[in-house]
Amino acid sequence: MDPLLELDSVNKRYGKKVALKDVSLSVGQGRIIGLLGSNGSGKSTLLRIAAGLLVPESGSVRIKGRRPGPGSKALVSFMPDRPQFESWMTVGDALDFQRDFFADFDADKSKRILEFMRLSRAEKTVSLSKGMQERLQLTLALSRRAALYLLDEPIGGVDPVARDHILDALVEFYEEDSSVIVSTHLIADIERIFDEVLMIREGSLILQEEVEQIRLNSGKSIDQLFKEVYAEC
Amino acid sequence: MTIEFDNNMPIYLQIMNYIKLQIVTGKLGPGEKIPSVRELASELKINPNTIQRTFQELEREGVAESRRGLGRFVTSEDEKIMTIKKEMAAELLERFIGGMRELGFDNGNIVKIVSDSVEDGPRETEGNQSGPTA
Numbered sequence: 001m002d003p004l005l006e007l008d009s010v011n012k013r014y015g016k017k018v019a020l021k022d023v024s025l026s027v028g029q030g031r032i033i034g035l036l037g038s039n040g041s042g043k044s045t046l047l048r049i050a051a052g053l054l055v056p057e058s059g060s061v062r063i064k065g066r067r068p069g070p071g072s073k074a075l076v077s078f079m080p081d082r083p084q085f086e087s088w089m090t091v092g093d094a095l096d097f098q099r100d101f102f103a104d105f106d107a108d109k110s111k112r113i114l115e116f117m118r119l120s121r122a123e124k125t126v127s128l129s130k131g132m133q134e135r136l137q138l139t140l141a142l143s144r145r146a147a148l149y150l151l152d153e154p155i156g157g158v159d160p161v162a163r164d165h166i167l168d169a170l171v172e173f174y175e176e177d178s179s180v181i182v183s184t185h186l187i188a189d190i191e192r193i194f195d196e197v198l199m200i201r202e203g204s205l206i207l208q209e210e211v212e213q214i215r216l217n218s219g220k221s222i223d224q225l226f227k228e229v230y231a232e233c
Numbered sequence: 234m235t236i237e238f239d240n241n242m243p244i245y246l247q248i249m250n251y252i253k254l255q256i257v258t259g260k261l262g263p264g265e266k267i268p269s270v271r272e273l274a275s276e277l278k279i280n281p282n283t284i285q286r287t288f289q290e291l292e293r294e295g296v297a298e299s300r301r302g303l304g305r306f307v308t309s310e311d312e313k314i315m316t317i318k319k320e321m322a323a324e325l326l327e328r329f330i331g332g333m334r335e336l337g338f339d340n341g342n343i344v345k346i347v348s349d350s351v352e353d354g355p356r357e358t359e360g361n362q363s364g365p366t367a
Contacts, residue, residue, distance in 0.1 A: 032280050172275050193280045212243040221240030
């Protein structure tokens with residue numbers, strides 16, 4: 001069976017700045033994966049390439065064996081790190097928009113997530129706090145029955161309590177045969193939900209490993225390992 | 234149920250220990266049904282794959298058994314439960330004795346301290362006996 005996501009020697013540059021350097025990786029089914037790296041290390045670029053929103057300069061990207069395009073976008077649910085709804089929208093409008101765009105939108109699931117996130121359809125998106133905006137973003141992404149969810153910093157702007165709630169939502173609503181890639185630089189709070197982690201530094205992938213294996217072999221938490229790896233540079 | 238997880242240790246081992254403790258203390262009775270992967274995952278807020286692995290290991294050790302279509306159950310063999318209890322006690326002892334030796338106590342002293350302590354009831358010297366609580 002084809003892996004869900006496969007990158008082979010992917011390179012990406014913004015002008016002179018190298019964003020991704022020779023990144024190869026493979027992601028299987030039914031996994032929650034942490035994409036870890038400091039700010040500017042290339043996490044968002046990697047997710048955007050996997051989502052088919054950016055085109056790499058060289059290298060290949062395959063989603064279930066397909067090249068990025070309308071076919072692959074139907075399989076991938078991407079949550080950007082900035083709000084993707086317009087200021088005139090209510091929460092309900094944003095959800096309806098998502099429903100109209102994606103055939104795999106699950107109205108029933110969406111309703112349950114909305115309740116879990118304590119959001120109401122009537123609320124105006126402009127009046128949502130940053131934390132509530134993130135919850136809405138996640139609701140939009142998880143309301144789809146996608147094969148691959150790409151979540152860019154879903155817990156970046158929220159306090160620890162809200163963070164826990166968002167993580168709970170992830171565990172609760174992710175489909176067992178799909179996979180989730182979550183980018184973050186806040187590791188301690190979230191590492192309990194990962195199967196494996198990808199560590200990226202200055203555009204290069206430096207590690208892909210099972211988290212329990214890391215704990216077993218090194219006796220260290222992922223957070224600790226991350227700090228050691230990034231202290232070197 | 235709640236577990237205070239230690240991120241430095243494999244989480245599946247911590248959940249295994251937790252479930253064993255529940256069994257040994259009778260909170261999960263012999264032959265009783267164990268919550269499903271999904272239930273436990275959302276209760277402990279842990280990745281379902283980790284729970285799956287926990288259950289596989291528990292089955293491998295004979296602590297739990299799965300019955301097709303019915304779910305997973307605690308072993309109904311009292312002997313097995315006694316064995317788990319002994320294993321857990323042995324682990325505690327090993328840690329304790331190791332710690333006492335590190336403090337420089339010899340075997341005779343360790344035995345004396347333990348027997349004094351048991352007779353007097355819990356004393357402060359027990360307070361710094363640390364380790365994973367799951």
